[in-house]
Amino acid sequence: LDAEIAALEEGVVEPLDDDHLLEEAENVIHLARELPADFSRVAESIAAMQRDVVAELRRDVRPTGEVLREYLERGRQVMQATPEGRAFQGALRLIGDPENIDDLTDQLHAVLAQPFSRLMTPDQRGELDAIARRVEAGVQEVLTAQRRASHVITAQVRTHDPIRDRQVDDLLRGVMAGLHRWSQTRSPGRVEPVRTLPLADVGHLRQSLSDVRPAGAPEPLASDTSDVEFVDADTRAWGGPHYAELEAYVAGLGSGFDLAEAFAGADAETRRPVDLVGLLEIVHRGGLVETDEVSIVEAVRPDGTTRRFAFGAVRAGSSAPADADLSGTDDHVRESTPDD
Known part of the structure; x- marks a missing residue:
């Protein structure tokens, strides 16, 4: 080697x-x-x-x-x-x-x-x-x-x-045991396979999701007002014009008064911006006369704040149709440029 x-x-x-x-x-x-x-x-x-x-x-x-x-x-x-x-x-x-x-x-x-x-x-x-x-x-x-x-x-x-x-x-063991028992009792021969599973007969199913209870009348309104709570603030103060108070006030002024002066002399509760429109409407019913001058008034809101409005000067007339056209009444008044 x-x-x-x-x-x-x-x-x-x-x-x-x-x-x-x-x-x-x-x-x-x-x-x-x-x-x-x-x-x-x-x-x-x-x-x-x-x-x-x-x-x-x-x-x-x-x-x-x-x-x-x-x-x-x-x-x-x-x-x-x-x-x-x-x-x-x-x-x-x-x-x-x-x-x-x-x-x-x-x-x-x-x-x-x-x-x-x-x-x-x-x-x-x-x-x-x-x-x-x-x-x-x-x-x-x-x-x-x-x-x-x-x-x-x-x-x-x-x-x-x-x-x-x-x-x-x-589950698999149960299936195998069942097949074993079945094969012992079944005679030899060809076995038909299960090609489809049987369908369960469930009858007619619902086709809507509405309430199954029958329709009934609504529950009656409760008449017991013992549990009603009222707020302390005067919510009506923020509503529409006080027509009753304004009409009584205008009735004591006579005829031919200036609208701006009449509004300035009203009580504080009836000198809101909406009351100016209501006063103009009441004067319009009895007839009014427009001038080329400009009137400026100061309105008081319910929360104490003030707003100034400017409009064409208007004086109350003596008479006018009761069904006079009121369209455009509030067009006489516009808010002036706020400088206060």
Whole structure:
């Protein structure tokens, strides 16, 4: 052996015969044929672990973290302690670097270019050339199984409901027990499948959302005013003109009086802005005379604030039709420019 190693270091290599090379190539092909089975066993182990983890989570006996840690430990053991797991890890390292796949492909092409390859059958040459693709397909199968297991376990952890899972399990066990009893009493033969579920006969459903109680008369108005509360403020002070007080006031003024002077001499309760319009209406009924002068009056609102109004001077006349046109009565009065 030392002599052979020394010869190799010096570059002296004795070429092997074609039979020996063919035997080594067949050994490589035989090992490559076992790769898909190794990858399939790894994928099956991952699927089995997924089923065990989901079943353990549904039983809700142990904490979720403990079950997941056990799943990760089992996955590590599958990859490190089994031949198929080690084969997958090696294949994963191989395709992890694109240069490795390129080197493997170049080396396989170099082998197929050797003279001994003419002794191989076309199927053997095809299998030797497809080793790189077979490794990539096997690794992809295992990675797909890992992603599927992670997705299923993650969904189970997020939507884990022990009560619902127990109800589903009880329902399935009841269905299986019922099928078992039915199969014992049923004579052998063809069983017609249930294509549609039966419909429940619920009769006529309501088509409106109105009250089902019959319509009746409204409740009578309450006549008891013992619980009525009255506010202290005089809300009528903010209402319309005090016609009764104004008519009594105008009756004592006689005829031919000036409207502005009459409004200025009225009581404070009847000198509101609305009372000015009421006074103008009352004077209009008996006839009025308009002049070219401008009258300015100061009205007092119920809250004590004042407003000044300017309008064309008006004097009360002696007589006028009782049904005189009152349209435009309030057009005689406009609020003056406020300077107070």
